[in-house]
Amino acid sequence: MRVIHRISELREALASHREAPAFVPTMGNLHEGHLDLIRLAKRRMAGLDSPIVASVFVNRLQFGPNEDFDRYPRTMERDAQLLEAAGCDTLFAPDEAELYPEPQGYKVVPPDVLANLLEGEFRPGFFTGVCTVVHKLFNIVQPRAAFFGKKDYQQLMIIRTMVRQMALPIEIVPGNTTRSPEGLALSSRNGYLSDAEKTEALALIRSLRRIQEQVHQLRTLEPGAASLADGAAWLAQIESEAKSGLAQRGWAPDYVTLRRQHDLLPPTAEQLTGQEPLVALAAAKLGTTRLIDNLEI
Numbered sequence: 001m002r003v004i005h006r007i008s009e010l011r012e013a014l015a016s017h018r019e020a021p022a023f024v025p026t027m028g029n030l031h032e033g034h035l036d037l038i039r040l041a042k043r044r045m046a047g048l049d050s051p052i053v054a055s056v057f058v059n060r061l062q063f064g065p066n067e068d069f070d071r072y073p074r075t076m077e078r079d080a081q082l083l084e085a086a087g088c089d090t091l092f093a094p095d096e097a098e099l100y101p102e103p104q105g106y107k108v109v110p111p112d113v114l115a116n117l118l119e120g121e122f123r124p125g126f127f128t129g130v131c132t133v134v135h136k137l138f139n140i141v142q143p144r145a146a147f148f149g150k151k152d153y154q155q156l157m158i159i160r161t162m163v164r165q166m167a168l169p170i171e172i173v174p175g176n177t178t179r180s181p182e183g184l185a186l187s188s189r190n191g192y193l194s195d196a197e198k199t200e201a202l203a204l205i206r207s208l209r210r211i212q213e214q215v216h217q218l219r220t221l222e223p224g225a226a227s228l229a230d231g232a233a234w235l236a237q238i239e240s241e242a243k244s245g246l247a248q249r250g251w252a253p254d255y256v257t258l259r260r261q262h263d264l265l266p267p268t269a270e271q272l273t274g275q276e277p278l279v280a281l282a283a284a285k286l287g288t289t290r291l292i293d294n295l296e297i
Contacts, residue, residue, distance in 0.1 A: 001084040003091045007099075007140050010053075010092050014142070019050035021090075023143035025134060028056040029073040029188040030082050033178035037147040038086040040175050044145060051089040053141055057099060061107075062129030073191060092141070099136065107132045110158050118264060118281060119154050119292070122254045127158050134159055138168060145171040149178070151185050153281060153294045154264060177294075179205075185293045192289040201291060203249055204282055207242045208295040211258055211280040214238050215297050218273060231269025246284050253284035261296065 004010045014021055022041040026034050034054075041052050056079055063069035076093060083091055108131035114120075115127040138146065148156045160172045178186045183205050184198065193201060218234075228234050235258060242256035260267050261277040271278070278297040283290065 001080070001088055001091060003080055003093060005093055005095065005098065007094065010090070010140065013090060014051065014053070017049050017051050019045075019048045020142055020144035021051045021053045023137070023141045023146045024052070024054045024088075025137050025146065025148075026054060026056055026079075027058050027072070027188070028079050029075050029191070030056075030079045031178070031186045031188060031190075033149050033151065033175075033186040035082060035086040036178050037149060037175045038083065038088050040173065041145070041147050042087045044173060050144060052087060053090045053092060053143070054083050054088045055092040055094075055137055055141070057092075057094055057133070057137075059129060059133040060096065060100075061104065061132055062126050064123055064125065067123075073188065099133075104132060108135045108162065110162065114154075114158050114161060114264070117154075118255060118257070118259075119283065122283065127155070130155055131158065131162050135162065135166070138163075138170060143170055145173050147173045147175055149175045150296075151177040151187065151293065153279060157264065185291075187291065189289055189291065193286065197286055197289070200249065201286055203246060203251070204284060204286075204291055204293050205295070207246055207256055208280040208282055208293060211238055211242060211256070212295055212297050215258070215272065215278060219275075221273075228269040228272060231267070231272050234269075234272065235266060242282070246282075251284045251286055253282070254290075256280075256282040256284070258297075 002013060004013060022045045024037045024041055038052060038054060056076065058072050060069055080091055107128050110127050110131050120127055148159060150156060156174055163170050163172055180186065182202055184201050239257050243253045246253045258278055258280050259265060261279045267276055267278055279294050280297060281294040283292045
């Protein structure tokens with residue numbers, strides 16, 4: 001595996017291949033979820049002269065003033081070893097001066113309807129930072145396909161929309177959330193958790209599974225019996241119960257909610273009782289660590 005730090009060197013290396021690369025952008029401090037995306041990319045590109053490129057760059061633009069940019073773990077040597085073992089061909093690891101040689105005045109600002117709800121409500125400017133760095137990396141790498149995990153569900157939706165609206169010739173390929181044997185969604189921030197907190201962190205996925213069960217129960221009632229006079233009230237009740245349950249266990253929940261998969265807006269009563277694809281999403285702090293998770297329904 002080649003480790004490249006300069007944009008010009010990366011472009012020269014990629015020009016030697018007949019096919020455009022597959023790309024997995026990361027912020028480093030890698031775990032099995034990232035490596036599963038590398039493996040997914042290898043399977044998708046099998047038989048093609050299409051190199052697997054990963055990037056490691058901790059993007060200052062997506063961190064708020066009170067977030068953990070300075071203490072975000074930088075584990076480059078370990079990350080390189082893991083990527084090589086997973087089958088990555090090229091690691092692009094620029095420093096800030098290489099990727100942002102001057103203040104980034106031009107930014108990619110996603111529409112409010114996508115970016116100002118859920119994560120965007122609690123992390124203002126986050127998705128502008130994400131879209132700006134991803135668009136810039138796409139311009140540098142020029143991939144045929146890029147791979148993102150479903151754990152960051154809203155981010156995946158926003159990047160897909162950006163690619164579509166900007167007419168970028170890139171396929172966005174989702175990877176399923178990688179979990180521990182107990183069910184905890186793998187995250188670089190799990191490293192901040194104590195052993196006791198890692199056990200307690202399973203309460204987040206349990207709250208989402210409870211919402212999943214409630215929707216399934218609603219949808220298995222006899223036709224007519226499952227009609228909701230006020231779908232919004234039913235939705236508000238199950239979301240309130242989920243948030244209260246976490247708060248009683250010592251969490252500080254930002255949101256626990258049920259949304260439509262295609263636009264992350266609340267479902268109507270008819271969609272709750274019908275076949276509309278839904279997703280339960282949650283974000284909450286456990287101690288000083290903010291965790292997110294989701295479960296498709």
